[in-house]
Amino acid sequence: MSAANSVSWADVDAAIAAEAERAVEFLARLVAAESTVGREAAAQEIVAGELARLGFDVEQLPVPEEIAAVAPGGVAQVSYAGRPNVAGWLNRGARPSLLPSGHVDVVPAQASLWSADPYQPRIEDGWLVGRGAGDMKGGFAMGLLALAALRDRMPDARAGELGFVSVIEEECTGNGTLAAANAGVLADAVVLPEPTDLDLMVGGIGILWVEITLTGVSALRSQPACCCRPGSCCRPGSCRRPGSCCRPASRSLCVG
Ligand SMILES: [Zn+2]
Numbered sequence: 705m706s707a708a709n710s711v712s713w714a715d716v717d718a719a720i721a722a723e724a725e726r727a728v729e730f731l732a733r734l735v736a737a738e739s740t741v742g743r744e745a746a747a748q749e750i751v752a753g754e755l756a757r758l759g760f761d762v763e764q765l766p767v768p769e770e771i772a773a774v775a776p777g778g779v780a781q782v783s784y785a786g787r788p789n790v791a792g793w794l795n796r797g798a799r800p801s802l803l804p805s806g807h808v809d810v811v812p813a814q815a816s817l818w819s820a821d822p823y824q825p826r827i828e829d830g831w832l833v834g835r836g837a838g839d840m841k842g843g844f845a846m847g848l849l850a851l852a853a854l855r856d857r858m859p860d861a862r863a864g865e866l867g868f869v870s871v872i873e874e875e876c877t878g879n880g881t882l883a884a885a886n887a888g889v890l891a892d893a894v895v896l897p898e899p900t901d902l903d904l905m906v907g908g909i910g911i912l913w914v915e916i917t918l919t920g921v922s923a924l925r926s927q928p929a930c931c932c933r934p935g936s937c938c939r940p941g942s943c944r945r946p947g948s949c950c951r952p953a954s955r956s957l958c959v960g
Contacts, residue, residue, distance in 0.1 A: 716857045719857045730754050738810075741809050747808045772879055798863065806868075806870055839898065847868070
């Protein structure tokens with residue numbers, strides 16, 4: 705690294721430090737917006753506002769209802785009305801392009817397992833605590849903090865397009881990301897600021913939605929020995945359902 709670059713990186717670090725408090729305040733507002741599946745709109749408004757404040761061109765991208773109907777779409781939980789993805793852009797159309805991407809939805813919090821309201825963010829031992837602070841609203845705040853500092857202090861480092869997309873419904877289907885990709889929100893490189901203890905991960909687990917058709921003989925899960933096929937044997941007394949096919953209290957044959 706040249707001496708000039710060293711000075712520039714020090715400037716970037718200084719810009720990050722100068723704006724850190726503001727980024728944490730953004731994170732707190734985002735955590736307070738309870739963005740469980742179906743309720744992401746308020747959080748998306750906050751993301752859109754932050755992107756606009758940082759100079760991004762912001763657009764809301766509706767998620768079409770039919771996204772769930774075609775593979776690899778997942779089974780929709782609720783209607784997509786009023787639940788848009790949000791994207792912000794700098795240098796739109798320039799190459800190469802970089803796209804940090806995050807999901808704004810969170811898993812519902814079981815209040816009894818929390819020592820305080822999970823949607824009332826608070827600082828404990830230097831950590832901001834609240835539902836979604838780690839997965840992955842912290843990534844939104846810190847990613848945007850870094851990008852803004854880079855833009856301000858090292859503008860030559862960002863010649864290509866820089867986007868940021870906030871998607872819905874990652875925690876159950878992935879349909880938000882699928883809809884964004886279908887709408888053209890793509891890039892030469894995508895970074896997901898998920899919590900990884902700052903490790904770089906190049907792969908991870910996913911979800912595969914499949915439909916399976918089985919043929920066979922139905923039986924109670926608690927009484928798998930009770931077969932209801934005429935002529936087959938069951939354990940004596942194993943079938944006690946009204947209308948079940950075994951004669952109780954004897955080694956019996958199913959009578960169909
Ligand atoms: Zn996540």
